[in-house]
Amino acid sequence: MNRETMLALGIAVVVAVSLVSVAAVPDAFADPDSDPVRPGHVSIEEVSIAPGAVSGGTANLTVDSRLGHRGGTTENVSVLVRAVGLESGLEETAVRAEVGEISGDREVSVVRNLSVERAGGYRIETVVYRDDERIADGSKEVRGVGTLVPEYARTSVDFHWRADDDLPAVEYTVADAGDNRTALNVSTYLTNEGDDPSEELRVVLTARQADSNIVADRATVPVGTIEPGRTATPNAELAVPDGYNYYLDAVLWKDGVVVGTARSVANLDPTETIEADETVREVGIEVGDFEDDDAGAAGAARETEEPAADAGEGGTPGFTAAGALTALVAALLLARRQS
Structure with a gap:
C-alpha cells in the first residue's frame, strides 16, 4: 500500500469519527446564530432631568433614564445615577436601581431622584451594568440649580x-x-x-x-x-x-x-439725581445635551462580540458538518485516483 493510499484512508477514518460525533452529539455543530442564551444589547436612548421638590438648602432632581433593549434576554441589569459638582469635581450623591431582567425589543424607563445642594451646577452621570459589568454610560450637565425657587x-x-x-x-x-x-x-x-x-x-x-x-x-x-x-x-x-x-x-x-x-x-434734590440700582441674576436652570462616553461604546461592542466568540463551546474544534462531508468526498476521490 503506497503513501497516498494510506493518507486517504487516514483522512477517511478522521472524517468517520467526526460524523459519529455529530450523530452522538447533535448540538455540537449548532449554528451560533440560533443560540437561545445569547444576551441582548442594552443602550441608553435618552436621559431627561426635571426639578422636583425644592427646599431652602437642597433640590431634588428627577432623572429619567430610558434604556433601549434589542435581542435576547438580558439578566441582572442595574443603573447607577450620580451627581458630580461641575466646579469641585466631587460626587455629591449617587443612587442605584436594580432593573433585573429585560427581554424583547423595547424601552425601559428607570426613574430616580437625586438630592443635591441648591447651588451651582452638576454633571449627571448614568451607568448601566450587567452582572456588575459596565456596558453603557453617559452624562448630562445641569446648571443654575441655585435659581430653583423653594416651595x-x-x-x-x-x-x-x-x-x-x-x-x-x-x-x-x-x-x-x-x-x-x-x-x-x-x-x-x-x-x-x-x-x-x-x-x-x-x-x-x-x-x-x-x-x-x-x-x-x-x-x-x-x-x-x-x-x-x-x-x-x-x-x-x-x-x-x-x-x-x-x-x-x-x-x-x-x-x-x-x-x-x-x-x-x-x-427730591434739585441739584442731583439718582437711578435705581440694576441687578443681574441667573435666568434659570439649564440642562445640557446627553453625551455617550467612549467606555459605553466599547462596552456595547464587547456585548455584541463576546457571544459569537463563545458560540462554539461544547463542539469539536476545527470541524463542522459541512467541513466533514467535504473532507470525506475529497478522501474518496483521492483513494479512487490512487487505486
Missing part, C-alpha cells in the same frame, strides 16, 4: 413692570409739601400670573435716603387675595424730609417669607 417662596404674583418696559416698578406722587417735609403717595402694581387665586399677601413700601441708606419712612399694606389674571395696586403715604433723593423699595411678603422685590427712585 415656601413660590407665588404666582409678581410686580407688573419689567426692566425692559422703561416704566418704574414703584411710582409716587407728591401728596403734600411743607415744613421741610414732603408726603409721597407711593404705589406699585402686582399681577397674578397663575391660574388660581393667590395667597394672602402684603407689601412693605419703604423710602430710603440714597446717600446714607437711612430709612425715612415705611408702611405695610395688606394686599389680600388676587384673582387669576388680575392686578392689584397697593399704595401708602410716606413722609420724608425735603431736599434729598430716595430709593423707593417695595417688598412682597407671603406667610413671613419675602417672595419678590422692586425698586424705583424719588429725586
